[in-house]
Amino acid sequence: MNRFEYVRAGTVSEAVAALAADPSARFIAGGTNLVDLMKYNVERPSRLVDISRLPLDAIEERDGGLRIGALVPNATLAYDERVRARYPLLGDALLAGASAQLRNAASTGGNLNQRTRCYYFYDEGTPCNKRQPGSGCPAIGGVNRIHAIFGTSAHCIATHPSDMCVALAALDATVRVEGPKGERSIAFSDYHRLPGDDPQRDTTLEPGEIVLSVDLPERGFAERYTYLKLRDRLSYAFALVSVAAALDLDGDTIREARLALGGVAHKPWRNREAEALLKGKPATRDSFQAAADLIVREAQPQSQNGFKIELARRAIVRGLEQAAAGTPQSSSDKRIQ
Amino acid sequence: MLIESGSPVAADQRIDISLTINGETRALQVAPWTTLLDLLRERLDLTGTKKGCDHGQCGACTVLVNGTRVNSCLVLAVMKDGAEITTVEGLASLQGPGSNALHPLQEAFIEHDAFQCGYCTPGQLCSSVGLLNEGHAKSREEIREAMSGNICRCGAYTNIVDAIEDVMQAGGSR
Numbered sequence: 001m002n003r004f005e006y007v008r009a010g011t012v013s014e015a016v017a018a019l020a021a022d023p024s025a026r027f028i029a030g031g032t033n034l035v036d037l038m039k040y041n042v043e044r045p046s047r048l049v050d051i052s053r054l055p056l057d058a059i060e061e062r063d064g065g066l067r068i069g070a071l072v073p074n075a076t077l078a079y080d081e082r083v084r085a086r087y088p089l090l091g092d093a094l095l096a097g098a099s100a101q102l103r104n105a106a107s108t109g110g111n112l113n114q115r116t117r118c119y120y121f122y123d124e125g126t127p128c129n130k131r132q133p134g135s136g137c138p139a140i141g142g143v144n145r146i147h148a149i150f151g152t153s154a155h156c157i158a159t160h161p162s163d164m165c166v167a168l169a170a171l172d173a174t175v176r177v178e179g180p181k182g183e184r185s186i187a188f189s190d191y192h193r194l195p196g197d198d199p200q201r202d203t204t205l206e207p208g209e210i211v212l213s214v215d216l217p218e219r220g221f222a223e224r225y226t227y228l229k230l231r232d233r234l235s236y237a238f239a240l241v242s243v244a245a246a247l248d249l250d251g252d253t254i255r256e257a258r259l260a261l262g263g264v265a266h267k268p269w270r271n272r273e274a275e276a277l278l279k280g281k282p283a284t285r286d287s288f289q290a291a292a293d294l295i296v297r298e299a300q301p302q303s304q305n306g307f308k309i310e311l312a313r314r315a316i317v318r319g320l321e322q323a324a325a326g327t328p329q330s331s332s333d334k335r336i337q
Numbered sequence: 338m339l340i341e342s343g344s345p346v347a348a349d350q351r352i353d354i355s356l357t358i359n360g361e362t363r364a365l366q367v368a369p370w371t372t373l374l375d376l377l378r379e380r381l382d383l384t385g386t387k388k389g390c391d392h393g394q395c396g397a398c399t400v401l402v403n404g405t406r407v408n409s410c411l412v413l414a415v416m417k418d419g420a421e422i423t424t425v426e427g428l429a430s431l432q433g434p435g436s437n438a439l440h441p442l443q444e445a446f447i448e449h450d451a452f453q454c455g456y457c458t459p460g461q462l463c464s465s466v467g468l469l470n471e472g473h474a475k476s477r478e479e480i481r482e483a484m485s486g487n488i489c490r491c492g493a494y495t496n497i498v499d500a501i502e503d504v505m506q507a508g509g510s511r
């Protein structure tokens with residue numbers, strides 16, 4: 001780990017000022033991603049701004065929805081009674097991620113801003129456009145089994161590894177941030193970005209901005225939802241493909257569908273065309289198959305991850321079936337019904 | 338040096354912190370990059386807590402911070418200023434001040450033969466105490482899932498779950 005200055009922030013403005021004063025400073029919350037990356041020399045901040053004591057650790061009712069402070073631990077959020085009752089999709093996605101110990105330490109804001117698990121990104125001995133802009137992307141044509149099938153560029157094919165964010169994308173959350181220029185809100189689908197020709201940027205957060213909260217709208221789709229995560233082992237592993245599905249039904253007819261995929265792109269992957277296609281259709285396997293076909297039509301395989309396309313297609317259909325039946329994937333019984 | 342909110346501490350300074358470790362409050366000076374794991378093992382000779390991977394991937398370093406289980410390899414000690422830390426060496430003291438009696442989970446691990454080489458055991462024990470404190474896992478399947486953050490290369494998983502289930506059914510004591 002490199003040597004760094006340490007600043008303990010007592011207020012949000014202190015945190016923003018301490019970060020703005022040093023271009024290579026980083027916020028640290030739970031540390032479960034940043035400390036790991038610092039041990040690999042992938043992150044070498046000259047200053048750490050400790051935000052863990054800021055008063056951003058509450059979950060509050062707001063405008064019929066919930067405001068989740070950036071420092072609310074992943075475990076606290078997953079087990080919060082309001083989340084379990086009204087946003088079980090979010091709770092299940094959180095519990096599908098990492099381990100109990102990591103969820104206790106990990107914060108909402110840190111989860112949002114966690115970096116990719118691309119092997120080359122983690123290995124300072126290899127080139128990587130995300131770590132060192134302009135150095136190249138060895139994952140293209142290299143070891144890319146875990147990489148993206150949607151929205152890739154010639155410069156980066158990494159995925160965003162979060163489970164929580166897949167649920168937040170489906171639920172149409174909003175990210176509230178504060179920076180040197182004041183406060184603003186970012187729609188969830190605009191928060192993470194595609195790699196394009198500047199893959200070093202994961203999000204649209206401006207330099208110096210801090211995440212204050214994630215705000216959930218009123219609708220939580222608590223009746224019909226699922227978070228289905230497919231991975232190399234049944235727990236404590238990142239998603240190869242995951243699906244957050246939520247449905248609102250009128251009898252057998254779909255009134256509204258929400259669908260976001262994880263493990264397949266540089267951001268949680270939502271396809272609004274597919275959601276629109278489902279609207280007004282019967283909640284049957286045929287409809288779900290049509291939506292899945294429409295989504296995977298855009299998929300582009302790399303040399304080793306072509307299996308993800310068929311996996312995604314099937315996971316979408318199964319996820320929508322689980323949601324329609326009101327039988328969400330259990331997070332302890334891993335059989336997929 | 339003492340820490341003041343909002344003012345940077347230079348990289349060559351040691352920072353004054355206070356930690357209550359296994360019931361004993363200690364004033365310590367740490368570099369900001371010292372992890373809780375390295376502080377425990379290298380400075381305080383509390384080598385019960387193990388370093389398996391140093392990257393959050395194995396759970397061997399699990400300790401309790403204010404009663405909550407975390408991976409001490411990913412915690413910067415300076416950030417936990419003021420906290421209560423319990424390591425495997427302190428599980429007995431959870432039974433009461435000065436107690437030398439083993440924690441019911443330690444008893445159960447012995448009874449159920451819940452280890453072979455023992456390397457992962459301190460982490461498994463602290464993790465299962467954390468699991469009981471959390472109170473979410475009820476069934477065998479839920480215990481397995483909630484313990485997935487602790488890898489055992491010897492594969493003692495079945496007996497570990499047996500031990501935890503046993504203590505849980507006895508309401509946390511035996």
Ligand SMILES: Cc1cc2nc3c(=O)[nH]c(=O)nc-3n(C[C@H](O)[C@H](O)[C@H](O)COP(=O)(O)OP(=O)(O)OC[C@H]3O[C@@H](n4cnc5c(N)ncnc54)[C@H](O)[C@@H]3O)c2cc1C
Nearest residue numbers: 029030031032033034097098107109110111113163211393
């Ligand atoms: C072994 C392992 C397995 C894992 N498995 C999974 C998994 O299956 N699914 C999953 O989703 N995740 C998984 N994770 C990742 C874990 O969820 C993240 O490490 C965690 O959510 C990060 O939160 P943190 O508070 O610890 O962030 P930190 O490490 O403190 O910070 C991470 C980044 O976010 C920035 N940041 C933090 N808070 C803010 C804020 N309020 N505003 C702006 N920037 C901020 C920091 O500057 C830093 O760049 C795993 C991690 C490990 C180590």
Ligand code: SF4
Nearest residue numbers: 118120128137156157
């Ligand atoms: S996929 Fe992205 S993160 Fe991975 S090596 Fe290529 S540029 Fe780096």
Ligand code: FES
Nearest residue numbers: 389390391396410
């Ligand atoms: S040493 Fe901390 S998780 Fe492996």
Ligand code: FES
Nearest residue numbers: 453455489490491
């Ligand atoms: S007992 Fe040997 S690693 Fe678990």
